[in-house]
Amino acid sequence: MPTISDSTRGEFALIEKIRNLSAPVPEGVLGIGDDCAVLPQKDGLQSLVSCDLLVEGEHFVLDRISPRELGWKSAAVNISDIAAMGGRPRGTFLSLCLPEKFSEADVLEFIEGYNALSSRFSCPLLGGDTTRGKLLCINVTVLGECPAGRAVLRSGARSGDLICVTGPLGDSATGLELILSDRSSDPNYQYLKERHYLPVPRVGEGMAIAKAGAGAMMDISDGVASDLRHILKASSVGAEVDCGAIPMSTQMQKTCASLGLDPVEKALCGGEDYELLFTIGEQELKRLDVEHYVIGRITAGNSLVWKGSDRDYLGFRHF
Amino acid sequence: MPTISDSTRGEFALIEKIRNLSAPVPEGVLGIGDDCAVLPQKDGLQSLVSCDLLVEGEHFVLDRISPRELGWKSAAVNISDIAAMGGRPRGTFLSLCLPEKFSEADVLEFIEGYNALSSRFSCPLLGGDTTRGKLLCINVTVLGECPAGRAVLRSGARSGDLICVTGPLGDSATGLELILSDRSSDPNYQYLKERHYLPVPRVGEGMAIAKAGAGAMMDISDGVASDLRHILKASSVGAEVDCGAIPMSTQMQKTCASLGLDPVEKALCGGEDYELLFTIGEQELKRLDVEHYVIGRITAGNSLVWKGSDRDYLGFRHF
Incomplete structure (x- = not known):
């Protein structure tokens, strides 16, 4: 967080x-x-x-x-x-x-x-x-x-950088839905509950991403929809996110389908995944040898565009 | 604390x-x-x-x-x-x-x-x-x-060291008595209340005491009666404290007299003074150029003796 x-x-x-x-x-x-x-x-x-x-x-x-x-x-x-x-x-x-x-x-x-x-x-x-x-x-x-000088801040995103995440999103928020509605009979309950309660921080991944030359990075605590905005504001840039490229686990998609939930909304707005969200140049990304998914690109200007969706996404609001 | x-x-x-x-x-x-x-x-x-x-x-x-x-x-x-x-x-x-x-x-x-x-x-x-x-x-x-290597721990008290404090004790606890009993008419209310609510940590004094070669040090949060025991236990030593040498402000002594409180007990057990309690050799003490009061001496063995008093003193108990 x-x-x-x-x-x-x-x-x-x-x-x-x-x-x-x-x-x-x-x-x-x-x-x-x-x-x-x-x-x-x-x-x-x-x-x-x-x-x-x-x-x-x-x-x-x-x-x-x-x-x-x-x-x-x-x-x-x-x-x-x-x-x-x-x-x-x-x-x-x-x-x-x-x-x-x-x-x-x-x-x-x-x-x-x-x-x-x-x-x-x-x-x-x-x-x-x-x-x-x-x-x-x-x-x-x-x-x-x-x-010294190698901490990856929120302020280092540059126009043209790719936007990446280190793993599937929305598992944690979908797990929380199951926990709060007492649906322990859901076939994915155990997996999604563990993703909510027992997250594993991406420490080795973060060090490798920093070494590869990432521009900006943060962990996904409030959801990409909220967390990406912090990077955009701190870096004075915009972004296009491809909603079709958001990585989601099969378990999470099946459970969302059975509950009638929008999986993309859970993935972008649910938060508490504790995967890493980072921006990196195309050349630098070739050096990176950890699991990652490209979900969009940093743009000049200050707009945030959700490609493949006709709506806006907002993250978790604290107060 | x-x-x-x-x-x-x-x-x-x-x-x-x-x-x-x-x-x-x-x-x-x-x-x-x-x-x-x-x-x-x-x-x-x-x-x-x-x-x-x-x-x-x-x-x-x-x-x-x-x-x-x-x-x-x-x-x-x-x-x-x-x-x-x-x-x-x-x-x-x-x-x-x-x-x-x-x-x-x-x-x-x-x-x-x-x-x-x-x-x-x-x-x-x-x-x-x-x-x-x-x-x-x-x-x-x-x-x-x-x-490096200069942090003054609780474990460095040696038999023969003098035990010192950096200022008068018991003001804070006596101030708390006045606050809790709504005695704002007490002539020392303002002074003692400020000593309770607005303590000033002894940062410069602590650095000077470390430089002079103190053996052990801690800040007085629970009262000398409790805090000194931490030093004795960590250092495997005992102590004699001269109850007549405990520094106390005139204001605190007057207020204790008017409330019928034992000032020495307030000074030793009241806590929250945030003065420093330290042990130091006699030669090292000569180099020290900050306000201090010698209140006793570290002894071999593991006994804690309150000289000039016929009772034992205990400090604040957390749980």
């Missing part, structure tokens, strides 16, 4: 006001406005930092997700922000506000899931804070690093 | 279990268990990281503290953790869970107070996250740095 980001509505309007109130950041530091903040180190590396706050009743419903799944996902969505810059995660910090109903056994199961995901990326838990409170709240701060 | 810390009761027993479940940290990294985590950089510096979660109803009561005071204090208690390692703060990350009753004007007043404190230490807000929720929750992560 993005850290404090620039936009003009809801959460983002407030964040813009906070940014305007705050002191300018030092030379060489990237503050509010991308997936991570970027701080120079003095030895050819940059530090990357991001944080996310997950709150019961807003981001999850406690009786619909197991503590292990919640722990896994809390770590995953944060490490994904490091992947979105092309960085390597180094460690996380976890703050937990624990209500009485979340037992010690629940906490330890949460940590087990948190560690199961984190250990895949050699990203240990380094510290944090715990407190009592009436709601379960989870804040994760993740630290990462990348070679 | 401490990050995840080691002890054997309440919050700390849970944290110990979390630590035991988690992956070992890489060589050269200090994880769970001090005021900050410490990560090596490759250029002769170390990164310091700490985070704290403040929750409405647990750490503050919204109608007793102004948004500006809450913003100031949220930044101060976190930057204080960097001071406690002898480090220089570099920037903070702020996650806010915002209930409806906390208006946009409240948020901006909060940020104004947050920035007023942070800007004293050239420590800009670099990122964060905002979300809606039923309770006001505030998580701050602070990044700092110090020369």
Whole structure:
């Protein structure tokens, strides 16, 4: 999920006001406005930092997700922000506000899931804070690093670049539909539920995409329809997206058909896929040896055109 | 306030279990268990990281503290953790869970107070996250740095070291008594209230104390009675504290007298003073040119003796 980001509505309007109130950041530091903040180190590396706050009743419903799944996902969505810059995660910090109903056994199961995901990326838990409170709240701060000057920002998309994603979209949102409507009899329930609860951040992919020379990158937390707009705004460019080229899993398409849902809308607007969305030149793309799907092209100007559809798509709105 | 810390009761027993479940940290990294985590950089510096979660109803009561005071204090208690390692703060990350009753004007007043404190230490807000929720929750992560190998840990106290603090103790807890009992007519109300709501982390003092060669250091968040025990346990030493040598302000002593409170107990157990508690050899102390008060001495063994008092003192208990 993005850290404090620039936009003009809801959460983002407030964040813009906070940014305007705050002191300018030092030379060489990237503050509010991308997936991570970027701080120079003095030895050819940059530090990357991001944080996310997950709150019961807003981001999850406690009786619909197991503590292990919640722990896994809390770590995953944060490490994904490091992947979105092309960085390597180094460690996380976890703050937990624990209500009485979340037992010690629940906490330890949460940590087990948190560690199961984190250990895949050699990203240990380094510290944090715990407190009592009436709601379960989870804040994760993740630290990462990348070679100096190599963090892939939202602002680097250039006219003519191809727009790509690293995997099928819409699985997570379709899984959430099944979870919320208690359709565990759906033949794709298990697959889609896992895609919603147990996302795997694209860390290796992000580093390879950065190395290949991507122009801009972010992770897909709110949906391409929303997330691509952040790249377009930050880069002062437009885009044409080919709605027929959006990668979607067979499972997700079948379930959408049986539920009467528009799969393209789920894929573009559903969010929480935690695949990477990136822009890259055609020559640079030839060097890239990770799974990817070309879904469109960056254009001059500032329009966003959905080719093959007669409608506009909007992403998840926070506030 | 401490990050995840080691002890054997309440919050700390849970944290110990979390630590035991988690992956070992890489060589050269200090994880769970001090005021900050410490990560090596490759250029002769170390990164310091700490985070704290403040929750409405647990750490503050919204109608007793102004948004500006809450913003100031949220930044101060976190930057204080960097001071406690002898480090220089570099920037903070702020996650806010915002209930409806906390208006946009409240948020901006909060940020104004947050920035007023942070800007004293050239420590800009670099990122964060905002979300809606039923309770006001505030998580701050602070990044700092110090020369490699120079972070002052809790584990470095040696028998014979003097035990010192950087300023008078108990003002904050006595101020809280006045606030909670609505005694704004007390002649020291304004002074003690500010000491509670507007603490100033001892950043310059912490760097000077580190440079002078302190053995161990932490900031006083839970009270000397509790915080000193963390140093003793981490360093495998004991201590004698001279209760007659505890520095206390005239205002605090007068107010305690008028309320019938034991000032020494407030000073040792009240907490939230955010002064620094450190141990240092007698020769090293001669080099130190910042305000300080010698309150006792580190001893061999593992006993904690309160000289000049016939009772034991315990600090704030989290859970």
